[in-house]
Amino acid sequence: MDDAAQDLTNRTDMTAYWMPFTANRQFKAAPRMLVSASGMYYRSDDGREILDGTAGLWCVNAGHGRSEIAAAVQHQLMTLDYAPSFQMGHPIAFDFAARLARIAPPGLDRIFYVNSGSEAVDTALKMAIAYHRARGEGQRVRLVGRERAYHGVGFGGISVGGLVNNRRSYPLLTSDHIRHTQDPRNAFARGLPLHGAERADDLEQLVALHGAETIAAVIVEPVAGAGGVLPPPQGYLERLRAICDKHGILLIFDEVITGFGRLGTPFAAQFFGVTPDLMTTAKGITNATVPMGAVFASRKVHDAVVGGGAEGAVEFFHGYTYSGHPAACAAGLATLDIYEREGLFANAAAMAPLWEEALHGLKDAPNVVDIRNVGLMAAIELAPRPGAPAARGYQALVKTFEAGLTVRVAGDIVCLSPPLIINAEQVGRVAEILRGVL
Ligand code: PLP
Numbered sequence: 001m002d003d004a005a006q007d008l009t010n011r012t013d014m015t016a017y018w019m020p021f022t023a024n025r026q027f028k029a030a031p032r033m034l035v036s037a038s039g040m041y042y043r044s045d046d047g048r049e050i051l052d053g054t055a056g057l058w059c060v061n062a063g064h065g066r067s068e069i070a071a072a073v074q075h076q077l078m079t080l081d082y083a084p085s086f087q088m089g090h091p092i093a094f095d096f097a098a099r100l101a102r103i104a105p106p107g108l109d110r111i112f113y114v115n116s117g118s119e120a121v122d123t124a125l126k127m128a129i130a131y132h133r134a135r136g137e138g139q140r141v142r143l144v145g146r147e148r149a150y151h152g153v154g155f156g157g158i159s160v161g162g163l164v165n166n167r168r169s170y171p172l173l174t175s176d177h178i179r180h181t182q183d184p185r186n187a188f189a190r191g192l193p194l195h196g197a198e199r200a201d202d203l204e205q206l207v208a209l210h211g212a213e214t215i216a217a218v219i220v221e222p223v224a225g226a227g228g229v230l231p232p233p234q235g236y237l238e239r240l241r242a243i244c245d246k247h248g249i250l251l252i253f254d255e256v257i258t259g260f261g262r263l264g265t266p267f268a269a270q271f272f273g274v275t276p277d278l279m280t281t282a283k284g285i286t287n288a289t290v291p292m293g294a295v296f297a298s299r300k301v302h303d304a305v306v307g308g309g310a311e312g313a314v315e316f317f318h319g320y321t322y323s324g325h326p327a328a329c330a331a332g333l334a335t336l337d338i339y340e341r342e343g344l345f346a347n348a349a350a351m352a353p354l355w356e357e358a359l360h361g362l363k364d365a366p367n368v369v370d371i372r373n374v375g376l377m378a379a380i381e382l383a384p385r386p387g388a389p390a391a392r393g394y395q396a397l398v399k400t401f402e403a404g405l406t407v408r409v410a411g412d413i414v415c416l417s418p419p420l421i422i423n424a425e426q427v428g429r430v431a432e433i434l435r436g437v438l
Pocket residue numbers: 115116117118119121150151152153221225226254255256257282283
């Protein structure tokens with residue numbers, strides 16, 4: 001550790017900060033501190049370069065330290081730092097929405113701003129209920145999610161989420177769940193697995209159980225992310241879309257991770273050729289520089305809600321102080337410029353086959369029981385230690401950090417999602433570090 005870094009660590013009093021989704025006592029006893037970042041790399045407080053295998057938290061898609069974004073935010077803050085978005089507007093929020101609409105899946109071009117993925121999810125769920133109410137079907141309030149889903153931490157998001165630790169302690173909304181799509185027949189499948197599309201039919205069972213007329217929406221991540229990277233079985237999303245159409249249920253894609261190029265297309269909806277009625281986004285929308293999210297609504301949903309009601313009445317009683325924050329919009333516009341100018345979605349698509357090859361090359365490493373990938377996402381599933389689930393996963397996180405790579409772990413599943421600027425050499429380096437750690 002160089003002197004400056006040592007000094008920083010010595011000076012840091014860690015007691016006041018209650019850290020999110022962290023084993024606080026364990027972390028503070030042996031912290032992993034990141035102090036700066038540039039391009040594909042973080043720098044730790046002991047002066048080491050650490051390859052970013054996770055784009056931060058699946059969000060820094062254009063890589064770190066983008067000066068164009070910083071300049072745009074600085075300029076915006078000195079021009080118009082903040083303005084309300086309730087019954088008032090400011091131009092950059094409209095400009096950014098128009099730009100987002102240009103890359104949206106077909107017809108999903110009505111944009112509602114929020115500040116995070118969790119807020120995007122709760123907003124989309126409310127929109128679904130508001131849509132049905134506007135059409136005279138106010139009894140459609142049941143929300144359907146999927147096992148192992150992560151939809152953030154709002155009460156709506158945990159209700160449709162499928163991760164037990166996030167749910168079990170809290171009161172939940174009226175919800176139900178379809179099964180997750182992991183199927184042992186698909187172990188080590190490359191890209192989209194062959195088996196399991198029939199699990200979409202679980203929705204038919206819920207329709208039979210509850211009645212379609214009580215169900216407002218189904219929400220899924222097109223590729224389950226935080227639950228352990230589960231690419232959908234071939235044909236699964238198409239089947240879900242068809243069942244929703246049959247029963248008048250809205251389909252919501254949670255693209256908080258898959259949005260903004262992760263699969264090599266702007267959104268997963270375009271990658272899979274399946275268009276939802278609502279789409280939630282966040283993270284890569286500003287390259288994670290300023291917190292922001294957006295719900296992309298279809299004209300069908302937007303027009304039903306905004307087109308109804310009395311003249312002059314607020315149509316949707318929802319919004320946040322920081323919806324369409326000027327600094328976030330400026331960051332977002334500059335981010336879209338970078339994605340476009342540098343062809344980063346195309347780079348993700350070009351790197352994806354190398355990524356697949358490199359990670360599946362770890363198949364023979366000890367304790368590896370499955371490897372999954374799609375676009376620039378991947379998971380390496382490890383066998384749990386007997387009687388100690390998640391212990392091997394946590395150790396993998398610690399060891400990869402020591403070896404110079406960030407990973408996410410979901411139990412014993414090591415998850416990866418590098419910035420879209422990654423090159424072939426860095427793909428190789430990710431695999432090399434993982435092999436050493438495994
Ligand atoms: N939805 C999905 C699919 C996510 O992966 C996440 C975060 O990882 C969220 C929602 C919540 O986003 P946030 O942490 O910005 O609230």
